[in-house]
Amino acid sequence: MPEPDVRPFVMAVRGLIETERITAARHMLAAAPAYILGDPLVARLRSVLAPPVVRRMQKRDVDRTQEFDWLRAHGREYRGRWVALVGSNVLASTATLRELLEQLRTTDVSKPPLLHRVD
Amino acid sequence: MLHRQDGAVFTTGRSLYSDRAPGSEEPTAKIFVKIGIEALPGPIVAQLDTGAAWSMLDAEVAEAMDLLGRGGEQTLISTRVGRVVGRLEQTDLEILADDGDSLTIQATVWVSAEWHGGNFLGYAGLLQNIRLAVDPSDNSFYFGPL
Numbered sequence: 619m620p621e622p623d624v625r626p627f628v629m630a631v632r633g634l635i636e637t638e639r640i641t642a643a644r645h646m647l648a649a650a651p652a653y654i655l656g657d658p659l660v661a662r663l664r665s666v667l668a669p670p671v672v673r674r675m676q677k678r679d680v681d682r683t684q685e686f687d688w689l690r691a692h693g694r695e696y697r698g699r700w701v702a703l704v705g706s707n708v709l710a711s712t713a714t715l716r717e718l719l720e721q722l723r724t725t726d727v728s729k730p731p732l733l734h735r736v737d
Numbered sequence: 738m739l740h741r742q743d744g745a746v747f748t749t750g751r752s753l754y755s756d757r758a759p760g761s762e763e764p765t766a767k768i769f770v771k772i773g774i775e776a777l778p779g780p781i782v783a784q785l786d787t788g789a790a791w792s793m794l795d796a797e798v799a800e801a802m803d804l805l806g807r808g809g810e811q812t813l814i815s816t817r818v819g820r821v822v823g824r825l826e827q828t829d830l831e832i833l834a835d836d837g838d839s840l841t842i843q844a845t846v847w848v849s850a851e852w853h854g855g856n857f858l859g860y861a862g863l864l865q866n867i868r869l870a871v872d873p874s875d876n877s878f879y880f881g882p883l
Contacts, residue, residue: 632810632812635810635812635825636812636813638790638861640790640860640861640862641861662809662810663810665827666809666810666825666826666827666845666862667845667862668827668845669862669865669866670842670843670844670845670862670863670865670866671842671843671866672840672841672842672843672866672867672882672883673840673841673842673882674749674750674838674839674840674881674882675831675838675839675840675841676838676839677773677831677833677834677838677839678833678834678835678836678839679752679771679773679780679833679834679835679839680835681753681835682753682771682780682835683753685759686753686755686759689759689760690757690759690760692760693759693760693761693762694760694762696760697760700797701760702779714797715797715798715800715801716797716800716801719777719778719801722778727778730778730779730780731778731779732771732779732780732781732782733777733778733779733780733781734759734760734781734782735795735797735855736759736760736761737758737760737761737763737855
């Protein structure tokens with residue numbers, strides 16, 4: 619018996635994704651015949667279209683009023699750069715996120731900094 | 738946190754949001770919330786965009802998360818700078834609370850080495866499974882699982 623050709627089905631689902639009809643794409647996948655579910659392309663589509671899994675966790679950030687206020691007042695001085703802020707203290711300022719992370723590895727931080735590229 | 742009229746819990750966490758792009762001179766009001774990512778030592782901000790099909794991560798953030806160059810589903814997305822090709826990848830994001838509980842979300846996000854337009858939390862694959870509310874009187878963002 620020949621292998622089933624899943625390409626028309628996959629193309630149809632991709633067409634729905636590219637036109638941002640995600641719910642329709644999910645419905646189409648949910649109605650897929652069982653004999654194509656094992657195909658790697660179909661499995662990948664099922665994976666990326668799976669509904670999100672949301673869980674509560676007892677982790678908290680701190681109030682970032684000071685950081686947002688600082689960015690409002692001084693952001694223009696750092697246009698195009700990444701900054702790491704704790705309160706109104708600039709821990710690091712770099713051209714790229716990669717460089718920022720490298721600098722922070724050697725910086726003593728009292729609490730997690732807000733990381734932000736000023737656009 | 739927020740409760741329904743019958744006393745049932747509606748949202749379980751709250752955080753401060755910024756009502757404009759932090760540090761930007763772009764004047765229009767938007768909602769930027771704090772998100773956490775395991776690869777980063779502190780929070781970043783992402784814009785809430787209920788009109789976007791997918792959540793999007795800036796290329797530098799996606800690189801730090803090792804999400805670029807994976808074999809996710811390739812797809813084009815219409816952005817303010819035109820259509821950009823990228824991939825849909827699954828990852829974990831956190832919506833961070835100042836009060837109450839944060840949320841961890843196993844979500845599908847769109848990433849591209851060509852995308853340098855910031856981070857967005859979109860509807861499909863993320864916001865559609867979250868309850869949310871905003872209070873513009875004090876820039877509070879309330880959220881919780883369905």
